[in-house]
Structure formats: C-alpha cells, structure tokens
Amino acid sequence: MKHSLSDRAVGQIFVNLRPAVENSFVLSVSDDGAPLAADVQTHFNGAGLNLIARLAGQLAGKLRVEAAPKKRFSVIVPMHAAARG
Numbered sequence: 001m002k003h004s005l006s007d008r009a010v011g012q013i014f015v016n017l018r019p020a021v022e023n024s025f026v027l028s029v030s031d032d033g034a035p036l037a038a039d040v041q042t043h044f045n046g047a048g049l050n051l052i053a054r055l056a057g058q059l060a061g062k063l064r065v066e067a068a069p070k071k072r073f074s075v076i077v078p079m080h081a082a083a084r085g
Helices: 047-058 079-084
Strands: 013-020 024-031 062-066 074-079
Touching: 047 062, 047 074, 074 079
Parallel strands: none
Antiparallel strands: 013 024, 024 074, 062 074
C-alpha cells in the first residue's frame, strides 16, 4: 500500500488463497495501483519484498512476482510445510 497506492486516497487490494497443484497452496495479493519497477521480477532489492521472499523460503515456498496484465505477488507453499508451521 505504501508504494502502490501512495498517489491517491482510494484503491483496491485483492487477496486470494487457493489450492494449487502438487499438494501446495497459493496466497496472492494484487492491487490496482502504480505499476512495478522494471527489475522487481528478478531483483528483490526492497526491504518488503526481500522479507516476503525470506519468509516464503522458511516455509519451503517461493515468491512469484507478475507485472502484467496486472501486478500480483504470490507465495506458493507446499501443504506439508504449512502443516509444520
């Protein structure tokens, strides 16, 4: 919210949790705010994305960043890792 909706007072944030293939689930967050920087899909330089990537790694998961058609941040986590918590 700090970066994506910083230039306006109103915006939408979408959160989705769904099962995925191979006994995993996906938590996705997207919004209708400002576009992503060009290198954010390959370099998690910011403190926020770096933290999310590290937390996903602790659950044996992965962070996936999609820039188009709308930006979306997804964490894919195996079910067995989530059960260990």
